[in-house]
Amino acid sequence: MTAPEQSAESLRDLAVEAAALKLLAERVAVARKDVQARTQRALDAAAERDGVERVAATLPGGETVATISLRKGETGPVVVDEDAFARWVRQTFPDEQWTETAIVRRVRPWKAAELLAEMAAAGAARVAVAEQVDEKTGEVVADAVHDVPGVAIKPTRARTHAVTWRKGGKDATAEAWRTGALAGQLAALTAREEGTAA
Incomplete structure (x- = not known):
C-alpha cells in the first residue's frame, strides 16, 4: 500500500514556508552576528x-x-616561533627526545603542552629547570629559570558574552514577537535589502 500523495496546494504551501524560513534563517544569522558584535x-x-x-533583557512591557553577562577572555602562552621554541627545548634538554627533526625541528605535542601549561601557571614565558648541565663548563646548574624564546603570553580566547534565560523568558519573548511588541527590534529581518528590486 502506497502513502497518499501530497496535494498540490499543500506542497505549494510547504514550498513557500521552506523558502520563507530559509530567508529568515539567513537574515537572522546576519542580524545575530551584528548584534553580538x-x-x-x-x-x-x-x-x-x-x-x-551584566545587563537585563527586558521586553517593552517591562x-x-x-x-546578558560579560565573559572575560583568557590570556596564556602561545608558541609564536616554533623553530626558536624547538631550538631552546633541544639545547635545554639535550638528553631528552622531546623534539623531532624534519625540515624544521618541532617540540613533540605532549611536551609542548606540558611546557605551555607550566608557563600558563607562571603567567610568563618562563620555565624553571630543576637541573641542567652547562655545555661550556660542564657544571650542573640547579633550579635555573629560563625565558623561553618563541613563546609569548597573549590572549588565547576573546572576551564574549552569554544570554541566560529566566524561567518563562523564551515563551514571553516568542509571544512578544508574535504580537508585534518587538517589531522595532526585529524590523531589519523583514526590511528590504539594498540592491533588491521593489
Whole structure:
C-alpha cells in the first residue's frame, strides 16, 4: 500500500514556508552576528567605564526575560616561533627526545603542552629547570629559570558574552514577537535589502 500523495496546494504551501524560513534563517544569522558584535562593544565599554558586567533583557512591557553577562577572555602562552621554541627545548634538554627533526625541528605535542601549561601557571614565558648541565663548563646548574624564546603570553580566547534565560523568558519573548511588541527590534529581518528590486 502506497502513502497518499501530497496535494498540490499543500506542497505549494510547504514550498513557500521552506523558502520563507530559509530567508529568515539567513537574515537572522546576519542580524545575530551584528548584534553580538555591537553588544560586545557596549558591554566592554560599560565594564571599563562603570564596572558593569551584566545587563537585563527586558521586553517593552517591562518583563525581564534574560540576562546578558560579560565573559572575560583568557590570556596564556602561545608558541609564536616554533623553530626558536624547538631550538631552546633541544639545547635545554639535550638528553631528552622531546623534539623531532624534519625540515624544521618541532617540540613533540605532549611536551609542548606540558611546557605551555607550566608557563600558563607562571603567567610568563618562563620555565624553571630543576637541573641542567652547562655545555661550556660542564657544571650542573640547579633550579635555573629560563625565558623561553618563541613563546609569548597573549590572549588565547576573546572576551564574549552569554544570554541566560529566566524561567518563562523564551515563551514571553516568542509571544512578544508574535504580537508585534518587538517589531522595532526585529524590523531589519523583514526590511528590504539594498540592491533588491521593489
